[in-house]
Amino acid sequence: MGALPKPDVPPGAQRDLVDALHDLHHRAGWPSLRTLAREAGCSHTTVSAVFSSPRLPSWGTLELLVEAMHGETHHFHDLWLAAGTPAEAQPPITARIVGRRDELATVVDHLVTGSGLLVVAGEAGIGKTRLVTTAVALTPRDNFVAAGSALPLSSEVPLLPVTDALRAVHESDDGRWLEKALSQTAPYVAGSLSLLVPELAQWEAPEPGDEWARRRLFAAVGTALRHLSAERGLALLIEDLHWADTATLDLLEHLVNRDPAVPIVGTWRLDDPNVERPNAEWFNRIRRIPAVTTLTLTPLNHDETRDQFTLLTGQVPGTAFVDSIHQRTQGHPLFTEQLSAYGDSDRPLPSLLVDLLDARLGDLAGPAWSAARALGVADRPLNGPLLTEVTGLTDADLGTGLHDLDARRLLTPSSGHEAALRHPLLAEAVRRRLVPGESDDVHRRLATALGELENAEAAEVAVHWRAAGDTRKELAWLVRAAEQAARRMAFVQEAEHWLRVLEIMPDHDPEASITRPAALIAAAEANERSGAEDAALTLLEEGLSRGDAATAHERFDLMARSAAYIWGQRGPAEALDMLDRAVGQLEQDPPPGVVARTLPLRANLLAAAGRFDETVQHLDLAIDLGRRLDDRDLMADALSCKVWHVGVAGDLESSLECVAETRRLRAGSWPPGREVGLAMMHTDVLLIHARPATEVEAAGSRALALIREHDLHHTQGMMVRSNVAQALLEAGEVRRAAALVSHAGEGLQYSTWPVDLLAAQVQLLEGRPEKSLVTLERRRQRDALADFSFAVPAAEAWIWLGDPGRAWERLRPTLEELGTGQAGRFAARPFVVAARAVADLVDGGSGRSGAATWLATLRTLRSHAAVDPLGPGRVPGIRPAATATWQAELGRVDGSATVPLWVAAAAEWDRLVRPHDAAYCRWRAAQVALASGQATAAAKLLRRAARDAREHVPLLEAIRDTQR
Structure with a gap:
């Protein structure tokens, strides 16, 4: 039918x-x-x-x-x-929408029973706001929609839409619903939310300097939403995401990736050239997440345009008139709405929306223009008192002006005590009409009025002072804006505010609330917390080159902080030189507390330079100073460092005692960040000593739970993840390792290099060596500290691609650099892979005639290493197995390899529970056995190798090829 x-x-x-x-x-x-x-x-x-x-x-x-x-x-x-x-x-809103029946049903259904994020997208004026507000009005009364809206200034004001939404929940019943939900959560949840909802000030908020606070805030929002929705139906509506700050976008992405307990609806303006690049990248990225759906609005058809005109005017237009309107508007609802209010004059109807909006404002004068000008410059809703103060009108004149604007259909439908222009495009039209200099006074009045509000958004006030041309007042409010962003853990916005502070502040201003060196350090720390450690170093070095620091102590602070960044990005020698020069800025007898602050960093730099005896001495001095100064944080930092250094020296027992002592020291008051730092040292030591994967997992389990809870992205957190993943990888559990580094490739921040390295190894074992090389090579020349580690998987990828020559080219410079320093003690794996590459080259082309030259090259490189990586020693724990494999690979080069030689190497890897390495050795033993006619022994070796090579795709394929 x-x-x-x-x-x-x-x-x-x-x-x-x-x-x-x-x-x-x-x-x-x-x-x-x-x-x-x-x-x-x-x-x-x-x-x-x-x-x-x-x-x-x-x-x-x-x-x-x-x-x-x-x-x-x-x-x-x-x-x-x-x-x-x-x-x-x-309700007026339900009677003033036409068409969009399917779209309306989709949004209502999502708000009531949906999950994830629904993005309503469309060009400006297409009806996104009308659709979602109508949908909200149609949701059942027991389903609360907490709404927030990004404003054009939201990129300056962190988490403004989220703050508005949470405050809407609080105001819905004087906080009872929210209080009940928070009573069922951990204390940190309410404390973190108090950063956004001032009414929750009775809970203690985290310190801005806490590197965990941002992730804890994100986790707190998700936890609060889950508990709120357990009491009552709840949905979030965030309008105009194209204007949102990056912290808001990051939070939404965090929620969506973790299956939020409440449905979220957002609106997004398409085809807007003014959308910031990070926002556009976010929109492209978020749409690839399975939990995100995009609903794109299209223009209204002919009949819907007729219905809209009828609803707006109360008159049914004739067919010819509808044809004319629809042809001109192309079904654009805002254009139709403004044409319906254009009047009955004989003036020709404008052909473009921008012309129409300009014409609609063209004859405004008196109080109506004053009100429209204030709303257009503010680009946000304003209440009566604010409008009175900004316009300078009396209450009566302001009321007259607003009535005039409403009659022209230029204001939004009544929204409580606030007035707003009907659409952002109208605000743009208002600003186009302003003559040069006309907006300065409005911006000045807005800055003054908004600055007097109890919960003033400092960034918004600063923007108005900037537009008014008053950089002194802008500077004062920018400092507040940066501090406000830090409290909300919006570190990208914080860094941007500090950069603007540095841009406009005078070189010497005794009345300034902050000095330039202090602003430089604050900007660097904000960049570090947002993952941009390279930008942090650039800032500090530029400040030092300008001579910004006025005192020796200020230069000391700049240089000491620079040293920490230099270590990771350029190596320990340059960092140690910078730290020495920093201390040289001080008097001959600097305060003990200042010296103590440098000791853990100096110890790490000395170790990286191979001066291990001095390393432990510095750490013991720091522990002693911390005890005398009653500085438990200094003691804990020094002990955490000592965990690694004594462990690397080969004393695992003393290292584990340091772990226990550190935990006793901080029992009951151990901050999450320090837990991760200790876990990084602990798991690294266990890896170096080749301890079982179960032991490494146990050492990192507490930190991993915190990392998952707070979605931590700083370097120490990445190191813990990569260490545990490395242990799993070595134990043959590739899938579990992959789960820990699944986000790798999202950026090239310095902090992500450890998981990028592990992700490349996972890609190789999954049978994707080309992808592995892409991941590795994008890091070349960027992370000097990591290049040594990146060379080995890159060489292995080339070997599995059948190009051992490229593998040798990648490894040889790394091996040649082992003549100085102590890095050679960790180079067992690079030497084994290099020997394998050479053996493959001999087998594949040069033959035995070149074997002697290759052998001499390998042995020369080994003899030139400052510390023999394959000689006697307690670390690394793989030394016996690596040495046995090295000898077997050299046997491949000179033709002396035997089945027992390879089987002995496999047995050493078995002892360490390294199934993939053992499988490789048995595969090679089987090849020797087949070449010497030992078919039965070869078959047995290949069966065992195939069993152990599970989840190592290239090796398993090679074993199966040999079995054929």
């Missing part, structure tokens, strides 16, 4: 119900009247009347039919209630 006849009812709520019912009939496959009657348990005549009669059907019958067609009964119940409500009693 096809479509059923529609009743002739005027535009309005009943028309919406009729259209929705017929659309549902279409989607259900046009079932016949008798089929529907049988399913609903009524006569086919009754069914026909419901579809075709202009009378409103009973809800009972309608409900049965909707259920029979598998429709959403709650949505139709809302439409039925609206259709039965007198027009004057209907």
Whole structure:
């Protein structure tokens, strides 16, 4: 059966119900009247009347039919209630939308029963806000929609939309709902939320310098939403995400990636050239997440344009007029709306929306223009007192002006005590009309008025002072804005504010609230907390080159902080030189506390330079000074460092004693950041000593839980993840290792290099050596500290790609650099892989004639290393197995390899529970056995190798090729 006849009812709520019912009939496959009657348990005549009669059907019958067609009964119940409500009693918003029936149903359904993020997208003025606000009005009363909106200034004000949404929840019942939800959560949740909701000030907020605070805040929002939704239906609506600050976007991405407990709806303006690049990249990235759906709005059709004009004017336009309007507007709702208010004058209708909006404002004057100018420059809603102060109008004149704007349909429908222009495009039109200099006074008045508010957004006030040309006042508010962003853990915005401070502050200003060196350090720390450690170093070095520091202590602070960044990005020698020069800035006898602050960093730098005896001496001195100064943090830092250094020296027992002592020292007061730092040292030592993967996992489990909870992205957190993943990888558990580094490749911040390294190894073992090389090579020349580690998997990838020559080229410079320093003690693996590359080269081309030259090259490189990586020693723990494999690989080069030689190497790897390394050795033993006619022994070796090579795709394929 096809479509059923529609009743002739005027535009309005009943028309919406009729259209929705017929659309549902279409989607259900046009079932016949008798089929529907049988399913609903009524006569086919009754069914026909419901579809075709202009009378409103009973809800009972309608409900049965909707259920029979598998429709959403709650949505139709809302439409039925609206259709039965007198027009004057209907909410204005539900009566002033046409078309969009499917889109409206989608948004309502998502707000009530959906999950993840629904992004309503469309060009400016297409009706995104009208659609979502209508959907909110149609949600059941027991389903609360917490709404927030990004403003053009939101990129300066961190987490403003989220703050508005949470405060809406708090204000819905004077905080009872929120208080009850928070009472069921860990204390940090309420403390973190107090950063956004001042009404929660009774809970202690985290310190801005806490590197965990941002992730803890994100986790707190998700936890609070989960507990709130357990008490009552809840959804989030965040409008104008294209204007949102990066912290808001990061938070939404965090929630969506973790299956938020509440549905989220957002709106996004398409084809806007003014959208910031990070926002555009976020929009492209977020749409690839399975939990995100995009609903793109298209223009209204001819009939919908007619219905919109009828609703706006109360008159049904003629066909010719509708043709003219629709041709001019192309179905753009905002254009139609403004044309409907254009008047009956004989002036020609504008052909473009921008011309129309300019014309709509062209004859504004007096109080109406003053109010429109204030709202356009503010680009946000303003209440009566603020408008009075900004415009300078009396209450009476302001009221007259606002009534005039409302009559012209230039204001949004009533939204409480605030007034706002109907659309951002109108605000743009207002600003286009301003003559040079006219906006300065408005910005100045806005900055003054907004700055006097109790919860003033400092960044917004600073923007207005900047537009007014008053950089001194802008500077004062920028410092507050940076501090406010830090409290909200919006470190990207904090860094941007500090950069602007540095840009506009005078070189010497005794009245300034902050010195340039202090601002430099604050900017560097904000960049570090946001993961941009390279930018932090650049800032400090530029400051030092300018001579910004006025005192020796200020230069000391700049240089000491620079040394920490230099170590990771350029190596320990340059960092140690910078630290020495920093201390040289001070007097000959600097305060003990200042010296103590440098000792853990100096110890690490000395160790990296190979001066291990001095390393432990410095750490012991730091521990002693910390005890004398009663500085438990200094003692804990020094002990954590000592965990690593004595462990690397070969004393595992003393290293583990340091772990225990550190935990005793901080029992009951151990901050999450220090837990991760200790876990980084602990797991690294266990890896160096080749301890079982289960032991490494146990050492990192507490830190991993914190990292997952707070989605931590700083270097120490990445190191813990990569250490545990490395242990799993070596134990043959590739899939579990991959889960720990699954986000690798999202950026090239310095902090992500450890998981990038592990991700490349996972890609290789999964049988994707080309992808592995891409991941590794994108890091070349960027991370000097990591290049040594990156060379080995890169060489292995080239070997599995059948190009051992490229593998040798990649490894040889690394091996040649081992003549100085202590890095050679950790180079067992590089030497084994280099020997394998050489053996493959001999097998594949140069033959035995070149074997002697290759052997001499390998042995020379080994002899030139400052510390023999394959000689006697307690660390690394793989020395015996690596040495046995090295000897077997050299046997491949000179033709002396035997089955027992390879089997002995496999047994050493078995002892360490390294199945992939053992499988490789047995595969090579099987090849020797086959070449010497030992088919039975070869088959046995290959079966064991295949079993151990599970999850190592290239090796398993090579073993199976040999079995054939």
